Amino acid sequence: MTETPPPLPAHRSGFASFVGRPNAGKSTLTNALVGSKVVITSSKPQTTRTVVRGIVHRPDAQLILVDTPGLHRPRTLLGERLNDLVKTTLAEVDVVAVCFPANEKIGPGDRFIVREMGKVKRTIKVAIATKTDLATPEQLGQHLLDIATLGTETGTDWAEIVPVSAQGGDQVQLLADLLVGLLPEGPQLYPDGELSDAPEEIIVAELIREAALEGVRDELPHSIAVVVEEMNLRADRDADKPLLDIYANLYVERDSQKGIMIGHKGARLKDVGSRARQQIEALLGTPVYLDLHIKIAKDWQRDPRQLRKLGF
Known part of the structure; x- marks a missing residue:
């Protein structure tokens, strides 16, 4: 008499959101779990501005990771809108994972975030x-x-407390297993092979902004915004030799910032374009022609009309 094989575990699917103060390692962790770069990373705090979903495909589950901007006490209209984005996201996911950098002491910013999270x-x-x-x-x-x-002080019941190094890969797989175990049973939500549901134009704009953030200091990182105006395969190319034309504008808030971004004889802008193009080609698997221009949108972080134009 043959034994009946045990039933396969039920398939799980759902959403987990990483929150934390700026520069807590949320974006790096998202990329490590997905196994591919879907969100930009930078040593500059508050560089994540869009909610990008990274998708982890497994035979037993589909884990959709929502990487949010860092929750912070806002100083600009942009900051207020980013915080609203985070709070809306928290109410819509199955699991919220708060990131606490192990090399920094827990402080008022962390308490603020955990209390905000407690409202959900x-x-x-x-x-x-x-x-x-x-x-x-x-x-x-x-x-x-x-x-x-x-957790005790704020009345937060942690389902798990997990130490992880996204950079070294330490315990990343364990974290994935734990998050999957907390998801509800459900079918696959995205097609196989899809790593993010963010439009390609948004990811391309973010990669350009990441390249532009390298080496800038003071207030300039927060003054940079990128909009992809046009993105099309060049019409007169053979199918086996495609070329993707991308026309993008990089916005800053003042004339002096424009000069910094262009650099001496255009050297800095050329370097930004070169590094961004390499990242875009690696992501999309297609040769790219990138046409990048610097424009001024005066005090855009505080101007509702400019924020709408730049997609916030």
């Missing part, structure tokens, strides 16, 4: 100690205790 009652909460490669074992042990204490 039904969502499962997970705590992630990120950047563990930058902390000593002693620091990490204390950090995990501090996260648990913060």
Whole structure:
């Protein structure tokens, strides 16, 4: 008599959102879990401005990761809109994972975020100690205790507290397993092979902005916005030799910033275009011609009309 094989585990699918103060490692963690670059990363805080969904495909599950802007006390209209975006997202996902960098002490910004998150009652909460490669074992042990204490102080019931290094790949797979285990049973939500549901123009604009952020300082990172005006395959090319034409504008807020972005004899703008083009080609798998121009949108972070024009 042959034995009946045990039933396969039910397929799970759902959404998990990474939140945390700016530069807590959310974008790097999203890319590590997806296994491909779907969101930009930068050492500059508050560089994530759009909610990008990265999709993790597994035989037993589909985990859709929502990478949000960092929650912070806003100083501009742009900051207020980004915070509203985060709060809307938190109410719509199955799991919220708060990222606490292991190399930094828990502070007022973290408490602010956990309290804001506590207003979303039904969502499962997970705590992630990120950047563990930058902390000593002693620091990490204390950090995990501090996260648990913060949960007690704020009335937050952590479903899991997980230490992870996205940079080194340490415990990334364990985190994926834990997040999948917290998702509801359900069918596949996106086709196989799809890594993000963000339009290609949005991802391309973000890659250009990432290249532009390298090496700039002070207030300039927050003054940079990118809009892809046109993106089409060149018509007169053979099918086996495609070329993607991309025309994009990089916006800053003042004349002085325009000069910084262009650089001496155009050297900086040329470097930004070259690095962005390489990243875009790697992502899309197609040779790219990138035509990039700098424009001024005066004080756009505080101007509702300009914010709408730039997609916020």
